[in-house]
Amino acid sequence: MRKKIVAGNWKMNMTPSEAVALAETLKPLVATSEADVVFCVPAVDIVPVVNAVKGTNIEVGAENLYFEDKGAYTGEISADMILDAGAKYVVIGHSERREYFKETDEIVNKKVLKALEKGLTPILCCGESLTQREQGITIEWVRMQIKIALQGVSAEEAEKIVIAYEPIWAIGTGKTATTEQAQEVCGAIRVVLGEIYGCETAEKIRIQYGGSVNEGNAAELFAQPDIDGGLVGGASLKPGFGVIANA
Numbered sequence: 001m002r003k004k005i006v007a008g009n010w011k012m013n014m015t016p017s018e019a020v021a022l023a024e025t026l027k028p029l030v031a032t033s034e035a036d037v038v039f040c041v042p043a044v045d046i047v048p049v050v051n052a053v054k055g056t057n058i059e060v061g062a063e064n065l066y067f068e069d070k071g072a073y074t075g076e077i078s079a080d081m082i083l084d085a086g087a088k089y090v091v092i093g094h095s096e097r098r099e100y101f102k103e104t105d106e107i108v109n110k111k112v113l114k115a116l117e118k119g120l121t122p123i124l125c126c127g128e129s130l131t132q133r134e135q136g137i138t139i140e141w142v143r144m145q146i147k148i149a150l151q152g153v154s155a156e157e158a159e160k161i162v163i164a165y166e167p168i169w170a171i172g173t174g175k176t177a178t179t180e181q182a183q184e185v186c187g188a189i190r191v192v193l194g195e196i197y198g199c200e201t202a203e204k205i206r207i208q209y210g211g212s213v214n215e216g217n218a219a220e221l222f223a224q225p226d227i228d229g230g231l232v233g234g235a236s237l238k239p240g241f242g243v244i245a246n247a
């Protein structure tokens with residue numbers, strides 16, 4: 001049985017002091033969750049949020065990393081920095097990074113490999129645009145994203161990865177994929193994982209849905225056979241995240 005995982009992606013929200021206040025608000029609300037609960041926060045918020053959630057069921061994640069160990073890469077943060085700050089997860093290949101910061105599948109692959117090498121758990125994002133969905137290429141597109149992102153990743157390492165299926169047209173739009181649409185693609189992701197690693201490994205890998213997850217739709221989405229939790233944007237910044245984490 002896969003343990004569910006519900007992660008908040010705070011994106012570029014919350015100053016360090018706001019982040020601590022939000023963590024304090026959410027702490028009691030997610031305390032009863034039977035899922036793994038993760039707050040993925042801006043880099044400067046990692047240390048204060050790690051301190052704020054010490055001794056609770058909450059883990060902290062970064063929203064990005066760079067694939068080199070260290071050096072002259074102004075503005076980037078390394079896996080070692082994230083780990084030393086106390087975070088255990090890292091979001092990789094979010095569609096916003098792909099779109100606004102021109103991250104390619106090859107870059108995403110390098111980041112996944114570095115995170116795994118260092119012992120960070122990647123939350124690897126994939127998902128199609130509205131145009132791609134309308135063109136009928138959603139499954140092919142997502143399969144390709146997964147295949148490239150996992151180049152050189154062994155079955156043993158793949159088991160540790162969390163995959164987040166986030167249709168771009170559903171992110172921040174209030175337009176959630178239907179449970180059937182979300183399950184269809186998450187199921188297809190498990191099929192491609194099975195092709196790469198075999199069924200036994202594919203059955204162990206957790207797949208989240210993301211895109212306008214809220215208090216009202218979380219339970220139904222998370223009840224789908226191939227949906228093992230959610231990656232939540234806007235709704236992770238509000239007390240309602242407690243409801244989602246308990247869904």
Ligand code: 13P
Pocket residue numbers: 009094166170171172173174210211212213231232233234235
């Ligand atoms: P929303 O939940 O705001 O749609 O964002 C989803 C997302 O991008 C999580 O990574």
